[in-house]
Amino acid sequence: MALEIRPVREDETASYVEALSTAFLARPDVERVAREIWPLWEASRTWAAVVDGQICGTFRSWSTELTVPGLACLPTAAVSAVTVLPTHRRRGVLRSMVATEHAAIREHGQVFGLLHASEYRIYGRFGYGSASREATWTLDAERTTFHGSPEGSVELVTPGEDTRKALSSVFDAWRIGQVGEIRRPDHSWDFDLGLRDEFWGPTWKGFLAIHRDAAGEVDGYARYRADERWEQRQPRNTLQVDELHGLTKEASAALWRFLAEIDWVATVKASRRSPSDPLPWLLTNGRAAALSEMGDGVWVRIFDVPRALETRTYDREARVVLEVVDAEAPSGRTRVDLDAGPAGTSCRPTDRSPDLTLDVAALGAAYLGGARLRDAVLAHGVDEHRNGALAVVEALLRTPDEPWCSTFF
Numbered sequence: 409m410a411l412e413i414r415p416v417r418e419d420e421t422a423s424y425v426e427a428l429s430t431a432f433l434a435r436p437d438v439e440r441v442a443r444e445i446w447p448l449w450e451a452s453r454t455w456a457a458v459v460d461g462q463i464c465g466t467f468r469s470w471s472t473e474l475t476v477p478g479l480a481c482l483p484t485a486a487v488s489a490v491t492v493l494p495t496h497r498r499r500g501v502l503r504s505m506v507a508t509e510h511a512a513i514r515e516h517g518q519v520f521g522l523l524h525a526s527e528y529r530i531y532g533r534f535g536y537g538s539a540s541r542e543a544t545w546t547l548d549a550e551r552t553t554f555h556g557s558p559e560g561s562v563e564l565v566t567p568g569e570d571t572r573k574a575l576s577s578v579f580d581a582w583r584i585g586q587v588g589e590i591r592r593p594d595h596s597w598d599f600d601l602g603l604r605d606e607f608w609g610p611t612w613k614g615f616l617a618i619h620r621d622a623a624g625e626v627d628g629y630a631r632y633r634a635d636e637r638w639e640q641r642q643p644r645n646t647l648q649v650d651e652l653h654g655l656t657k658e659a660s661a662a663l664w665r666f667l668a669e670i671d672w673v674a675t676v677k678a679s680r681r682s683p684s685d686p687l688p689w690l691l692t693n694g695r696a697a698a699l700s701e702m703g704d705g706v707w708v709r710i711f712d713v714p715r716a717l718e719t720r721t722y723d724r725e726a727r728v729v730l731e732v733v734d735a736e737a738p739s740g741r742t743r744v745d746l747d748a749g750p751a752g753t754s755c756r757p758t759d760r761s762p763d764l765t766l767d768v769a770a771l772g773a774a775y776l777g778g779a780r781l782r783d784a785v786l787a788h789g790v791d792e793h794r795n796g797a798l799a800v801v802e803a804l805l806r807t808p809d810e811p812w813c814s815t816f817f
Contacts, residue, residue: 409459409499413508416456420463421446424456427463431491436608444607448595453485455508457492457501464496467505469513470817472590474520474708477777477807478721481584481591485513486817487523506534510711510736519716520772521709522590524816528704532787535734536707537773540588540811543683543702547676549668552696558662560621567601571616574626575601582653588706588776588811600631600651614650617666619659628652628659630667637674649678651814661690680705682812706813708772713742716775718755723807725749726800731762732771733788741765748804764801765791777807 416424421442429436450470457465469485476482487509492501513521525531525538565571576597583589598604602612612631619628631650638644647667654660664687667676683702688694710716713732727747734742745758766781767788774781781802792798 411499411501411504412458413455413504414458415452416454416463418446418451420456423463424454424466427456427493428466428489428491431466431493434608441607448593453509453512454489455505457496457505459496465492465501465505466490467502467509469509469521470593471516471518472522472592474522475584475587475589476716476720476775477587478719479585479587480719482519482716482719483517484520484522484590485509485516485518486590487521488817490523490526502530503534507736510534510709513711517712519710519712519719521711522813523707523709525704525707531707531709532769534709535736535768535772536709537769537771537775537784538704538779539708539773539776540705540778540813541683541702542680542705542812544677544679544700545681545685545687546698546700547664547668547678547687547691548674548696548698549676550674552668552691552693554661554665554668554690555692558665559658560619560627560662562617562619562662562666565616565618567603567616571618572597572601572603574618575616575629578626578629578655579653581655583815585655586812586814587807587809588778588813590813590815590817592815612650617663619654619662621656621659627656628654628663630663632667634673643672644674645672646675646677647673649676652678653814657686664690680814680816682810682814684810684812706811708775710768710772710775713768713771714744714755714757717744717746717748718753720753720775721750722748722753722804723750724803726804728763728797728800728804729758729760730771730801731765732768733765734768746804761793763792763794763797765793774802774805776811777805777809778811781805 425438425441454468456463466489468489469487472484472486473481474484605611614633617630618626621627630652633648635646688697729745731743744755746755770784773779773784
């Protein structure tokens with residue numbers, strides 16, 4: 409099988425979408441999708457796997473940045489649209505596309521690759537580690553009230569350029585303070601607010617609420633929809649929360665309260681939220697908020713180990729030589745001398761003997777501080793050359809707050 413991996417051409421975008429949608433078991437308007445995506449996607453990073461003139465695999469990424477512990481924002485590639493046609497499985501197509509994209513990530517100087525895994529078992533073998541969690545919160549609005557009184561004010565707004573600017577400004581201010589979050593592409597706001605018709609699925613049609621602080625500044629927002637339901641002639645509607653962000657805990661609490669107290673609403677359901685959301689602590693009955701569908705969120709793949717480890721911050725001091733096993737590295741591994749502490753950190757390549765050898769996927773999983781390193785190494789193994797080195801590195805990487813990425817891509 410003569411396989412070629414290359415950027416897709418504009419004149420074959422429809423064939424690309426046909427392959428993508430077939431592998432995803434979807435049937436959109438292929439011609440329309442093709443017209444819409446070309447100006448939105450990064451063409452040089454939209455890879456087609458081609459065999460005998462047929463596109464049999466798709467893979468793309470887009471440039472963003474990831475907020476890491478200490479709140480530095482590092483250049484990152486967000487990976488999406490990864491498919492292989494069912495007629496071409498088990499022939500090395502995916503591995504070839506991954507190799508091509510990973511080479512491009514290094515060439516562009518991006519520190520990380522990120523993705524949401526459609527299937528859990530695929531990406532560990534390519535160096536990605538499950539680095540954050542997400543879950544669904546379901547609030548029984550009829551079984552609780554909220555502590556205290558709301559601060560600031562909440563108002564309903566309609567989609568438009570002013571609303572778009574206000575919400576995107578709040579998100580940008582929020583995401584640089586949230587470990588694990590990424591910068592969103594500018595055009596995503598048009599779709600999130602229903603200002604532009606969706607070309608794959610239904611166009612968003614919902615409600616927008618903003619929160620203003622005591623000075624009248626917008627410091628939070630919620631996007632939500634309603635699912636109508638009546639039982640015994642009584643309203644039992646569910647609000648589906650697409651997004652809720654506040655720059656302060658007061659703004660977030662006021663938005664949760666506003667949603668729960670809307671007339672005719674029995675349930676408020678919010679998916680892709682952090683499992684560590686303080687929602688239950690806002691309630692007089694914490695049991696009214698239930699977690700479900702908890703699982704992996706963003707997966708992280710580290711490409712520049714020294715820069716990744718030197719740029720983030722650490723709450724304690726330690727010096728350790730790490731050997732990171734990575735089949736894509738020139739020698740199959742990267743060895744660094746990490747001297748970390750609250751006062752500052754250095755991380756340099758070294759030829760000193762390692763204290764700890766671990767897989768790049770395990771380091772990616774633990775890097776943002778949400779996963780315990782002792783758990784992350786179980787899949788690929790670990791070699792502890794100095795007693796206690798694993799515990800030392802785990803303590804270095806852990807953070808008091810859980811990472812979270814609210815942006816799906």
